[in-house]
Amino acid sequence: MRSAEELLTELGISDPTDIQLEAIAHCVGVEVEYRPLANCEAQIVGYKDRAVVYVSTDTRPHRKRFSTGHELGHWHHHRGQSFVCRSSDIGRPIDEKSKDAERLADAYSGDLILPPFMVAPRLERMGEISLDGIAELASQFRASVTATAIRTVRMTKQPLILVAHNLLGRMWQWPSITAGRMRVRDDIDARSSSFVSMLSGSKASRARKEPANYWFDRRHIDQFDVRVQSFLTVEGEALALLRVLDPKMIDIYG
Ligand SMILES: [Zn+2]
Structure with a gap:
């Protein structure tokens, strides 16, 4: 502890x-x-x-x-x-x-x-992690969604990558332990939900499937999809939670 x-x-x-x-x-x-x-x-x-x-x-x-x-x-x-x-x-x-x-x-x-010993049982109960679930945790702990999301991806074994963008590109990213060495590209794709939410100013997007090449710059990665949900922070940055849907994607690129 x-x-x-x-x-x-x-x-x-x-x-x-x-x-x-x-x-x-x-x-x-x-x-x-x-x-x-x-x-x-x-x-x-x-x-x-x-x-x-x-x-x-x-x-x-x-x-x-x-x-x-x-x-x-x-x-x-x-x-x-x-x-x-x-x-x-x-x-x-x-x-x-x-x-x-x-x-x-x-x-x-x-x-x-956000003490790990209090967060862990709540993550267990949440099951599949989503940004909605993280926002709910954040309000319980009176913490920012960003801080709560970082805590969550650091603790979970689900294949997730948390990434923050501004309009100029990627600011930082946190892959979960099971996401291997997968890293999101430096720029921001205009088709991605993060870019769309920054332009539209909508607070939170629905989770949706997007081709992996919107996020990763790797050969033939467009054969895979990721599930993405994005959230606009009070600072005007887009926070996106990416879920790798096919373990083969990590086998090949992770
Ligand atoms: Zn100080």
């Missing part, structure tokens, strides 16, 4: 509605205050075994929550120190293997807000 999960367990917290970050912070000697901040999104001022966390009031609720968790991550990993975190420091969904202090703080926040 990871350290944020251990803390939740010690505090007897086993339900997402009980993940009250201010109360949890208080238990580890940290007070949380929300207020306008000029040059950063969140900061922690630590001295010996006490600290104050300031979180900007100028962001969306999920983001405030993630930033609070991020500062608690700094407190866990770098107790007694102070950090000033800009928005570019907090919540980057890439390079998670990095041991950089900001990424460690992000990982801690993710574990606190």
Whole structure:
């Protein structure tokens, strides 16, 4: 079990509605205050075994929550120190293997807000994973759909790839463990549901089958289809969940 999960367990917290970050912070000697901040999104001022966390009031609720968790991550990993975190420091969904202090703080926040031991049984009950199911989980955990989707594809054994695009192309992708080494191409295909949802501005698309070559740049991959559902995030990026329908596609290209 990871350290944020251990803390939740010690505090007897086993339900997402009980993940009250201010109360949890208080238990580890940290007070949380929300207020306008000029040059950063969140900061922690630590001295010996006490600290104050300031979180900007100028962001969306999920983001405030993630930033609070991020500062608690700094407190866990770098107790007694102070950090000033800009928005570019907090919540980057890439390079998670990095041991950089900001990424460690992000990982801690993710574990606190979407603890794997609480997510796992819910994924089990969900059966076939869909973006609708992920959005429902996100609301239970008061987390963003993006963060919840990343947590989900990292935990599942279903053959899925989560990919984020803006109009310029692919931003990042997370394949699940069973998706092998399948990687989505760098550009965005104008026929794909992600492109269509960005242009139309529709919040969520229905899941539909699309030829795999809309997504992958591999020889003869158009013989396969993928099932795709896309979702437009509040940042205006398209998040797509791709399901590999034929295991042969992974055998050949994965
Ligand atoms: Zn930070």
